[in-house]
Amino acid sequence: MNLTVNGDTFITEVSTVADLLKELAIDPVRVAVEVNLSIIKKAEYASYNLKDGDTVEMVNFVGGG
Amino acid sequence: MRLSEDQLRRYHRHIILPEVGEEGQHKLLQAKVLVVGAGGLASAAGYYLAAAGVGTIALVDDDTVDLSNLQRQIVHSTETIGQPKVLSAKKTLETLNPDVTVVPLQQRLSGQNIHELIKSYDIIVDCSDNFPTRFLVNDSCVAVRKPLVTGAVVKFEGQVLVVVPGEGPCYRCLFEAPPPHDAFPAHEDGVLGALPGVIGSLQATEVFKLILSVGETLKGHLLIYDALKVLFRKVRVPINPHCTTCGQ
Numbered sequence: 001m002n003l004t005v006n007g008d009t010f011i012t013e014v015s016t017v018a019d020l021l022k023e024l025a026i027d028p029v030r031v032a033v034e035v036n037l038s039i040i041k042k043a044e045y046a047s048y049n050l051k052d053g054d055t056v057e058m059v060n061f062v063g064g065g
Numbered sequence: 066m067r068l069s070e071d072q073l074r075r076y077h078r079h080i081i082l083p084e085v086g087e088e089g090q091h092k093l094l095q096a097k098v099l100v101v102g103a104g105g106l107a108s109a110a111g112y113y114l115a116a117a118g119v120g121t122i123a124l125v126d127d128d129t130v131d132l133s134n135l136q137r138q139i140v141h142s143t144e145t146i147g148q149p150k151v152l153s154a155k156k157t158l159e160t161l162n163p164d165v166t167v168v169p170l171q172q173r174l175s176g177q178n179i180h181e182l183i184k185s186y187d188i189i190v191d192c193s194d195n196f197p198t199r200f201l202v203n204d205s206c207v208a209v210r211k212p213l214v215t216g217a218v219v220k221f222e223g224q225v226l227v228v229v230p231g232e233g234p235c236y237r238c239l240f241e242a243p244p245p246h247d248a249f250p251a252h253e254d255g256v257l258g259a260l261p262g263v264i265g266s267l268q269a270t271e272v273f274k275l276i277l278s279v280g281e282t283l284k285g286h287l288l289i290y291d292a293l294k295v296l297f298r299k300v301r302v303p304i305n306p307h308c309t310t311c312g313q
Contacts, residue, residue, distance in 0.1 A: 030244060037301060039238060041241065041307065059224075060222060063249065064219040065106045065217065
């Protein structure tokens with residue numbers, strides 16, 4: 001399916017947010033994830049099913065000052 | 066209150082902007098801003114807030130100036146190594162602009178003191194260096210309904226978000242809870258020297274717009290700066306109805 005990930009087209013066969021993070025080698029504790037302008041709770045990453053055309057934003061935790 | 070001859074000259078480039086004018090400059094001079102932290106972000110934000118004549122700037126930080134700070138914390142200098150950061154910064158900022166009063170608060174923010182500290186200020190600027198403080202500041206700003214301009218940097222990435230309680234999402238809407246302590250080891254704390262300068266300057270710019278009520282702010286948008294790719298990305302942040310700080 002086709003996703004838009006952080007503004008870019010991304011073609012993938014994964015089904016959940018957790019799978020997408022794994023495919024992109026992103027540690028889930030280090031990001032916040034939005035799908036179609038809704039924040040996805042961390043506890044739901046493994047159960048949230050992505051669908052063709054979804055827009056995904058992954059935002060890094062940045063804490064320094 | 067009329068601006069003095071010196072003030073008309075000092076702020077001339079503001080005053081000739083229709084969006085600022087004498088009236089706007091007067092608002093800046095009357096404004097009270099509290100900056101959390103006195104490190105890299107606060108160096109840039111503090112410098113521009115002071116230069117612009119933001120009349121009262123409180124700085125909260127319990128740390129002292131260390132040689133390793135000076136690669137990016139430009140409000141301090143070699144001669145203030147060992148001094149409390151808030152006093153080192155006060156000297157720099159009040160030397161830059163004597164119109165400004167810097168209130169040095171040499172302490173650590175906690176759940177006990179934060180409400181009392183922030184309630185007498187108009188806008189809070191988060192320039193802190195750790196997640197627990199970021200969540201504490203956010204939650205407290207929402208509780209006492211103070212606008213918050215939060216900024217953060219690490220490595221080559223910076224972020225800015227404006228929180229206006231009751232009008233848009235808060236920091237916790239997006240980030241839910243502090244990450245586990247071991248998720249970010251200390252050896253990953255590197256930061257390119259000019260990066261806090263970029264982000265702190267953006268924070269000061271958002272503060273000016275909030276004080277002057279001009280333009281659009283980063284309310285409801287997280288601005289992400291990738292210094293390596295020279296990319297700015299604005300991510301829309303929705304109000305999270307499940308947010309434990311500002312949700313229903």
